[in-house]
Amino acid sequence: MAVDSSLSPAVRDYIARQPNLGWRRTIFNSVLRLVVRALIDFDVTGIENIPPRGPTILMMNHISAIDPGLCMAAVRRRHVVPMSKVENFRSPVWGPFLWWYGAYKVHRGVVDREALMNSIALLKSGLMILIAPEGTRSPHGLQEPKDGMTYVATKADAVILPAGLSGAQHFKHRFPRRTPVQLHFGRPFRFKTGGRARIPRDELSMMTRESMIQLALAIRDPALRGAYADLPATSETIEFVDPQAV
Numbered sequence: 001m002a003v004d005s006s007l008s009p010a011v012r013d014y015i016a017r018q019p020n021l022g023w024r025r026t027i028f029n030s031v032l033r034l035v036v037r038a039l040i041d042f043d044v045t046g047i048e049n050i051p052p053r054g055p056t057i058l059m060m061n062h063i064s065a066i067d068p069g070l071c072m073a074a075v076r077r078r079h080v081v082p083m084s085k086v087e088n089f090r091s092p093v094w095g096p097f098l099w100w101y102g103a104y105k106v107h108r109g110v111v112d113r114e115a116l117m118n119s120i121a122l123l124k125s126g127l128m129i130l131i132a133p134e135g136t137r138s139p140h141g142l143q144e145p146k147d148g149m150t151y152v153a154t155k156a157d158a159v160i161l162p163a164g165l166s167g168a169q170h171f172k173h174r175f176p177r178r179t180p181v182q183l184h185f186g187r188p189f190r191f192k193t194g195g196r197a198r199i200p201r202d203e204l205s206m207m208t209r210e211s212m213i214q215l216a217l218a219i220r221d222p223a224l225r226g227a228y229a230d231l232p233a234t235s236e237t238i239e240f241v242d243p244q245a246v
Contacts, residue, residue: 046185141226162186164218186218
């Protein structure tokens with residue numbers, strides 16, 4: 001894998017490691033699916049919308065701690081590279097798994113340039129990454145996000161795949177009983193950049209808004225659509241793509 005020499009040493013090293021992580025991710029995901037099958041009554045729809053290749057952002061709503069694992073388990077033919085808050089890497093429970101799998105860190109509450117560069121570089125390498133655009137859990141419905149995911153997508157010309165979760169917020173209270181969870185993959189799309197290297201801030205905000213509406217449409221429980229529940233779906237800044245033609 002060729003690595004952009006203009007990247008920082010930390011980002012270059014992380015991207016260079018990616019080809020060697022495939023076997024770890026295959027093992028991890030196989031075990032993860034067994035765990036999900038045992039604990040979750042999992043209803044996954046829209047699998048035909050998953051692009052089989054190319055730079056892809058899996059854009060999920062974040063309603064529980066198990067959301068990333070559910071999304072990773074549902075995508076069977078590709079490895080999903082998750083972004084996780086730096087505090088999780090310090091956890092004695094989650095930290096070893098995140099390091100071993102090859103997830104990458106993000107510092108919340110600040111503009112984390114290294115996390116942005118990792119995201120863009122992973123996408124330009126043709127991988128699929130997982131991002132919760134709100135940046136934190138919103139178990140009672142979607143909230144307004146920052147423009148970080150949109151910025152990354154425009155820089156990498158990535159396809160965005162909405163992943164709407166419902167039911168996972170009840171897992172903690174139902175355990176050890178199986179929790180019914182719905183995951184729907186919505187229509188994949190790209191942002192209309194017109195080949196521009198820089199997108200004006202107001203246009204980035206419009207892109208973010210339209211992408212969040214698509215995420216809301218993928219959420220099967222209307223109560224979890226939050227701030228985007230009743231907004232009309234527009235496509236001034238997005239264009240839908242055929243996942244098989246990516």
